Amino acid sequence: MIRKIIKINEEKCNGCGLCASACHEGAIEIINGKAKLVREDFCDGFGDCLPGCPTGAITFEEREAPEYDERAVQEAKERKKMSEMKPMQHENGCPGSRIAQFQHCEEEPLVSAIKPVSQLGQWHCQIKLVPTQAPFFDGAKLLIAADCTAYAYANMHEDFMKGKITLIGCPKLDAVDYTEKLTVIIRDNNIKSVTIVRMDVPCCGGLQRAAENALQASNKFIPWQVVTISRDGHILD
Secondary structure, three states, rough: OHHHHHHHHOOOOOOOOOHHOOOOOOOEEEOOOOOEOOOHHHOOOOOOOOOOOOOOEEEEEEEEOOOHHHHHHHHHHHHHHHHHHHHOOOOOOOOOOOEEEEOOOOHHHHHHHOOOOOOOOEEEEEEOOOOOOOOOOOOOEEEEEEOOOHOOOHHHHHHHHHEEEEEEEEEEHOOOOOOOHHHHHHHHHHOOOEEEEEOOOOHHHHHHHHHHHHHOOOOOOOOOEEEEEEEOOOOOO
């Protein structure tokens, strides 16, 4: 059938991943650093992905394309939801798939200065892998951080992770919208505060929006803040 569908100009695409996050149907994925329309039957032609594209790489066109398959989209969303709500499991019972909470003893200031101490409060820490309910969420101060922040900002553990439950992710690499899972975590647990730490790059906007949307959807009044880290490792005002 002839219908309206999106068209992606790969030469203009910078691979930021904002379109993949905006496409709630899952029609777009980031492959080899470029956005690609991977399922034409998942594209509804409404263009939610257009406004967020910083380079203008996405446009509409009318051409022969499969009919939009709403049922297949919903089934794919359910499969994705189920996989994201559970921590990754392995048939051999890999210890890395088990959740854990850590208690860090306070070091003498001089010792901490010489030998930095990890402030990771729990396992898992990846948004995709962490369960939506766990003991460490009870009364937690939540840190939602972009993957790259810990590498760009030298004192990430002491300045941001200490005393918090840390969740990390990258919407560009994961090519997912974290909103739904973060909403469940914030809504169904006793979260005391939320700190969002992102890089000063466009793709990190997807992480910030997901966290902000989750806070709004949770219908809770929780103190929150956003901190932006420059690519050379400084906190931006």
